[in-house]
Amino acid sequence: MTRHLGNLPGSETVTSFVGRRAMVGEIRALLGSARLVTLLGPGGMGKTRLAIRVGETAHRAFADGVWLVELAELRDPALTDHAIIDALGVPDRSAESSEEVLIEHLQDKSLLLVIDNCEHLLDACGNVIAAVLRAAPGVRIIATSREALHVPGEHVVPVPPLSFTSSDEGGGDGNPLRYEAVELFVQRAAAAVRGFTLDAENHEAIARLCARLEGMPLAIELAAVRLQSMGVNEMLDRLEDRFQALSTVVRGAPARHQTLRAAVEWSYALCSPAEQTAWARLSVFPGGFDLDAALAVIGHDSLTAQESTDAVTGLVSKSVVLRQVRSAGARYHMLETIRQFGQELLRGSDAELDVGRRHMHHFADLAARACHDWSGPRQREWSSMLRREQVNFREALRFGFDNDADPSVAVRTTVDLRHLWVMGAGREGREWIDKAVAALHADTPLRAEALWVAGWVRQVQGEPTGSSAILTECIDAARRHGDQVTLARAELFLGVNKLIGDELDEAEMLLSGSRAMYRSLGAEDSESLIGLAAHGWLRLIEGDSREAEEIAEECRRLSRDIGECWAATWALWVLGLIGWTRSDDILATAALREAIEIKRELGDWLGIPCCVEVLVWVLAESGQHRRAARLMGANRELWVPIGQPMFGFVTYLQAHENYTATLREALGDAQFEAEHTAGSHLSPDATVDYALGTPRQTRTAASSPLTRREGQVARLVAEGLTNREIAEHLVISPRTAEAHVENILTKLGYTSRAQIAAYVRADHSPDSRPAQSR
Ligand SMILES: Nc1ncnc2c1ncn2[C@@H]1O[C@H](COP(=O)(O)OP(=O)(O)OP(=O)(O)O)[C@@H](O)[C@H]1O
Ligand SMILES: [Mg+2]
Incomplete structure (x- = not known):
């Protein structure tokens, strides 16, 4: 192989490069028009490796070569120009200024400069890069940095984690090696531990490990080396403290990559004191956060609201906090590694309890607002908020029950989160609500409220008897406190239990009593409407499907009047049952389909x-x-x-x-x-x-009739692999591989493997992009 002009490390000195094929292509294409591309991301995310990879593959476009300038070790910004001159091997001509030497050398060259680790020398790098871009039109630059340079013409490309299974639950579907993170782990583990291979025994644990490490290459490499002294499962167990678990010192790696902690500390050192404080406080969010939540938690004593906003912005620009823009607005999160570092800072500090309490109150308020506003036109929004913030609610409740002398905030929040619990989070809701009931010893109105929610949660879990016992207790308590709303609700759900228990007279009494109470209170809400739907259901069970239908329709109308839709889906369910009873397929199917569609939107x-x-x-x-x-x-x-x-x-x-x-x-x-x-x-x-009845859109390119897995097989066929080799590669049986090939031939109407290869080369190949990272 001819050695290219430049100073990139030779392939013999670096480890194998994994994945990111599409990204390499995109950056190369971008370099066609952009003069400066900055690869941005947290430490250890793979910016340097990616930059070098792009440099290697782009060599031909640069007659004067690709040159790597490493700045990580440089401390004095004044020496930045020198460092570049040195890397380019330009002879020292001390009469001129270093910038003049540099410009003179570069001005008529066609060359790619890779300037690595600019984050601690932002101004100096920015100045020299701007000067070079002005004077040397044939020069292109890739910079790597944890923070953007803000030079005119800069194209910032965030470097995402390697792809990994989105669930923490295990191997995911299909071949674990299709995830880049797993591939990296397996390659590094094989180098570190003789005889290591991915097999049926370990692939799930490895996939889970890579997911826990969020696809961060440095963490994955450190974990793979750690295999020398512990098994994958043990490592998974220990990851609660990842700095401890991954503390192997890797010889040969730069100092800041020898441990995970060192990689994070480098970022920490570059933060202002306010950013450092914010970093610690923001680590209280286990599930990401929006700006309001961030300010609620960090904006106090030492930091004003403005300083807090600036600190969040600063942390985002330094790649410590990652920002995503979604339809619901900007959302932020920290990689787990970075969050744990923040937690270490927070733990045991004076601020720890205070921050926990602020987090709790913020989410308690949010739950209260959602609950108050639930039965109206913003129901869909609130329901997606509830699911989005579920992890934060969990943390708030944990704090409230464990750390707060007064559990009433946590109890109130558990009650307010009832719609989350009864829309499929029943098991979790059950734990919290039982905790809530147990936490309040005194016979207070709040305890009565917790009781009816506890009864409701048991009902949706299919335990009418346990539910009835609690609701009966609730009814007594609500009467004692004169709490009409709680009474109406408890009677309603008790009525449903009676229906379920075939005590129809009692059901009738309770449901109509509850309805009358609601009427006199003049408060229609999702709960009262569910009571109405249940009344329709009762009529159906009694054999009066006509009246059942009228009641269900009335429920839908009233629900429409207040702009809510969840209770209406229960009325639709009743209509579905009516259709089924009457053998009216059209009514049943239409009602159930509509209900399912809405329920999917609501996450019910x-x-x-x-x-x-x-x-x-x-x-x-x-x-x-x-x-x-x-x-x-x-x-x-x-x-x-x-x-x-x-x-x-x-x-x-x-x-x-x-x-x-x-x-x-x-x-x-x-x-x-x-x-x-x-x-x-x-x-x-x-x-x-x-x-x-809407067949799932194949997740692959719209033009391809092949499934994702068939697409993979097709590509391997095109690479000339036999069925047996394909089976090995994908960790499937040879028979399955054979079946896939047969299917591909049938679907495409072909008879030979050569035709499949031609099809793939014509770029019909589905899923030629790497698996999406989270
Ligand atoms: N795509 C990849 N294939 C193989 N190894 C990778 C890949 N990406 C990163 N690595 C490895 O992960 C480690 C961290 O990557 P890298 O040094 O590129 O991170 P970085 O983002 O430049 O970090 P820093 O900000 O600290 O400079 C390195 O050992 C690197 O070899
Ligand atoms: Mg680097």
Whole structure:
């Protein structure tokens, strides 16, 4: 291989480069028009490696070579020009100023300069780069920095983490090696530990480890080296303190990469005192934050609101805090490594409790506002806020119950978060609400409120008996306190339990009593409307489907009047049941589909399986047996996080059993099982798509008929791999590989592997982009 002009490290001196193919291409393309590209990101994210990689692949475009200038060790900004001159190997002509020497050398060259680690010399780098760009039109520059240079014409390219499985739950689907982070880990582990390979035993733990390390290359390399002394699982256990777990010293690496702590400390040292304080305080957010939340937590004693805003902005510009712009506004988060460093700073300091308390109050207020405003036109917004902030709510509740002498804020918040709990977070809600009830010893109005929420949560989990006991206690308490609203709510949900328990007279009494109370209070809200929907349901169970329909429609109308939509989806569920009872497929399907669509928007993962269940029955009745069986298998998974299906209503549990038998008989055991199993592999979202009958858009290029996995196989075929080699590469059986190839041939109407290769080369290949990082 001919040695190119320049001073990039030779391939023999560096470790293998992993992933980022598309990005390398994009940066090269960008260099066609941009003169200065700054690769931006936190320490250890892979900026230097990426810059060098781009330099290697772009060599041909630069007749005078690619030159790397390393500034990490340079402390004196005045020597920046010298460092560049040195790197370029320009002879010292001391008569001229260093800038003149540099310009003279570069002005008619066609050359790429890679200036590495500018963050601690921003002004000096900015000046010399601006001068070079002015005087030397053939020069292009890639800078790496944790902070932008703000030179005219600068193109900032943030360097994201390597891709990793989005769930912390394990290997994700398919081949773990398709995640860049896993590939890096495996390569470095194989170099560090003789005989190491990725296998069926360890791949899940490794995928999880890479997810926990958020795809940060430096952390992954340190973890891989650490394998010499501990197993992957042990490392996962120890990651609570990642600085400890990854404290191996790697010889040969630059000092700031020998430990993770050193990489973070380098950033910390470059922060102003206000930014350092903010860094520590912001570490209280486990789940990201918006600016309001940040200011609520950091803007006090030593920092004014303005200083706090500036500090957040400063931390963003230094890549300590990462900023994403979403439809709901800007949102910020810290990589876990950086957050843990902040927590260390905070722990044991005077500010620790104060910061925790501020965090708690902020989220308590937010929950209160969401709850107060829930039954209206902003319901969708509030519901997505509840889910977005769930981790922060959890932290606020933990703090409130564990650290605060007075648990009433945490109890209030648990009550206010009830819509989150009953929309599919029942298990978590149950824990908090039971804690809340237990925390209040005195017989206060707040305790009574906690009781009805505790009863409601048990109801959605399918435990009517336990729920009734608590609601009865609540009714007594609410009477004692003269709290009409709580009384109306408790009676309503107790009425539903009576319905479920087939005590229809009692149900009628409670539901109409509750309705009358609501009327006299003049307060229609989601809860009262759910009571109305339940009344319709009761009529249906009593056999009066006409009146049931009228009540359900009235519920929808009233819900529309106040601009809410969640209670309306329960009325739609009742309409679905009415359609099913009357064998009116059209009514049932339309109502259930509409309910499912809205519930998906709201994230109501309790309501969705309730609707899907009825849809399964309707499909089974109308002879769509395979579809019904598949959807049944899928829906079973949706019940898992909730508890007993269909509120534990025996009639419906029996209907489920009957339809299972019907489907088994119609399809035969083998086919029923096959469909049911296929369904159980669908993701929640795919289940909803299937229920709605909108086949999921293949996640691949729209023009390609191939699935993502088939696309991978096609590319490997194009690379000349045999079925056996493909199987090895993708960690699947040779038979599966063969089946994929057969499918590809059939779908494309081809007969040979050569045709597949031609197809891939024509760039029809789906998913040629790397897996999306989070
Ligand atoms: N794509 C990659 N393939 C293989 N190794 C990588 C990749 N990206 C980063 N690494 C490795 O991860 C470590 C950190 O990467 P790098 O030095 O590029 O980080 P950086 O962003 O430049 O950090 P700093 O801000 O501290 O200079 C290095 O050992 C590097 O070799
Ligand atoms: Mg670097």
